[in-house]
Amino acid sequence: MKDIKNYIQENKERFLEELSGLLRIPSISSEAAHKPDMQKAAEYWKGQLLQAGADKAEVMPTSGNPVVYGEKIVDPGAKTVLVYGHYDVMPVDPVELWKTRPFEPQIIGDRLYCRGANDDKGQSFMHAKAFEYMVRENCLPCNVKFMLEGEEEIGSPSLEAWCAANKEMLKADVILVSDTSMIAPDVPSITVGLRGLSYVQVSVTGPDKDLHSGIFGGAVANPANVLAGLIAGLIDEDGHITVPGFYDDVVEISAEERAAMAKAPFDETEYKKSLKIAQTQGEKGFSTIERTGIRPSLDVNGMWSGYIGEGAKTVLPSTAHAKISMRLVPDQDWEKIGRQVADCLQARAPESVKVDVEILHGGQAYGADLQSAAYKAAEQAYMDVYGKLPVPTRSGGSIPIIAAFERVLGIKSLLMGFGLEADAIHSPNESYLLENFYRGIETIAAFYKHFGK
């Protein structure tokens, strides 16, 4: 049996070429124009799974974008790992800020630049290559199932129903996911908490057409000013979200756990420097790590109204819009939160305008089981590769489907992420550290070894 380090060394250029084929497909799930690319990316994955050694692989329809399913059953009595990933990516605007073409993979220094290089094409592809190694070197100790969806970035609207319909086929002991970050290249970590998400779109309508701001200004409510007031009112001076009932279901974290969190390596000065901000800002009484890990938040993701071209146009706009999302923690329910926000905005709106709130999507928060066999196997795998135990961390991000997996399939997930903050996922110039790509493959193979024992 060839050592995995040697295997990676001998095949790394092919690995990158195969990954690049996937990266070149602009599979942006939120833009209807890219619908054909979703099918293309799914077919590409199917080919990769078969080539890596799957017994079978297929592109299966859902009510939205297809799911790629593949499997290799080595022994019906062995443990089964279900790998989850997604082949869809985020939009690329503002495209003028990219230094490379967003869908043309390019290696600069020790990083691979491309939309999806990390999230999640790069990370999910490590699983295909670890699988390939174990099949070819005949050391696969578990059954493996792959499930790759094309709607993660829009909230996985079709996957839950698809899982429910294929529950028997998806039976497994653990769901293995690489779609999160680690603390630093030499500080491995496992994400044991994920925030939930509730995403709404707010529209404020005043007069039925844009008006001259001179003729009407001062007498007719301006939807942009009204929307600004509604948004401003959602968070008070202490950083608390003012929506009635918002904190009702929040699980408060014990002083012990908060003390343990405070020991994780974190440099606030470096954090501010890396973002080029003079000061952090958030809920009073909580640290930066706590504000993103154990506390909910509310952010405007987009906002638009009136004239946004160059120069001056003296218009009193007819409408104003905002996309607002709330990150949630256990046990907040995303649909309930969405309704609370909608009710609150409507109750606070003046009579002079009409407010519509649409709940676009969401997902529940998630907490992992640190005593499970899978978690213990992962700890040993990181010890093998990095020589140290992974730090259990809570991510501020959301993978809404993780909570749904537990609810629908009854299977816990294990989040072995190899991303870094510097990867700029969801932003221009997304990249992935090549070293993490290779060490990720190694760590995943080590996980199977320990888990399959």
Add this chain to the structure above:
Amino acid sequence: MKDIKNYIQENKERFLEELSGLLRIPSISSEAAHKPDMQKAAEYWKGQLLQAGADKAEVMPTSGNPVVYGEKIVDPGAKTVLVYGHYDVMPVDPVELWKTRPFEPQIIGDRLYCRGANDDKGQSFMHAKAFEYMVRENCLPCNVKFMLEGEEEIGSPSLEAWCAANKEMLKADVILVSDTSMIAPDVPSITVGLRGLSYVQVSVTGPDKDLHSGIFGGAVANPANVLAGLIAGLIDEDGHITVPGFYDDVVEISAEERAAMAKAPFDETEYKKSLKIAQTQGEKGFSTIERTGIRPSLDVNGMWSGYIGEGAKTVLPSTAHAKISMRLVPDQDWEKIGRQVADCLQARAPESVKVDVEILHGGQAYGADLQSAAYKAAEQAYMDVYGKLPVPTRSGGSIPIIAAFERVLGIKSLLMGFGLEADAIHSPNESYLLENFYRGIETIAAFYKHFGK
């Protein structure tokens, strides 16, 4: 001498054809792509003035778009009227709301639809045609000078210096302007007050790139949320503008004058219905007419941040922007107000973001002289054509250059406007009532008759 009613009747189709030639030129002064159209529109005007009977006409350069100047001197001892208008127009977006093509004039019912049909191509063109009539029928009792600029919609940045450099050439007894509205087709009015304008652009910058709203949300200040808060803070619950010093120079109107204003025909129910709003909104203690006529206001004209495409993108935006304009009344100074707003926003911004405020442009408010010979002549002209005296009104809009004319040239303006609220200037589907176009020509000719006596 042919009666003007007959002259208009015989030539109306030609008048509309000639106006349409001007309307078809998309002379949007705020968009750099339309630079060549400014020259084209100016040349077209030059041709029209010469054809109408001017002794000379020329397209004169300025530091920005050119000014068209033309004149006919009948008698150095006679009174001189200086006609002012503008050949530039507002942008046309949102273009999808237009029922016709914005720069293709089209008559539907009793109206002419086109960007500029009223503001100000249609209104200024009436002066060319009244002039043509008086020249051809040999009844022009005054010297006439024409001055048509191409930067009114962006605040006339070049005209003041051009006037100062051509002061001798521009000598006149009155400046005659049609760029305002009248109360109703059968209720003529003269605008005796104009609000000033101070227009700023605000940019809030947080992190140096768009961030993942999950990873960072709650710990890093969101520029869109901060901007919303800054905007919301500019107006309090009573509709007062909170910028320190904002009202210091406002001339308070006497109870007598307010009582007189309250007698002007105005139907609040009809007003709300025409705008499809349930309620008006503005400064406490003032009526709708007062809020737009004698009181300053503050409006967001445009606002944008983050992801504004379809669907959901969970981004914490790096920047947020707003265009904000203040309408001013005598004796507020627009530059001082711009600086006060900039200082106020910067003082109120949290340390976590950077706020930049650019003062884009502005102009002073204006008050007319109701005892002047020109105003009296105009009253008689309206009496001739409409059988009633014009109502003196105060417009909420701004023609910043009007105050500058008085300051630089020492000449008062007379605002004989024939627009109507229904004309939707600055909005999609701008139009002009054909009847007002013809009666405007008639009233202007009558003005010359009385003024030239």
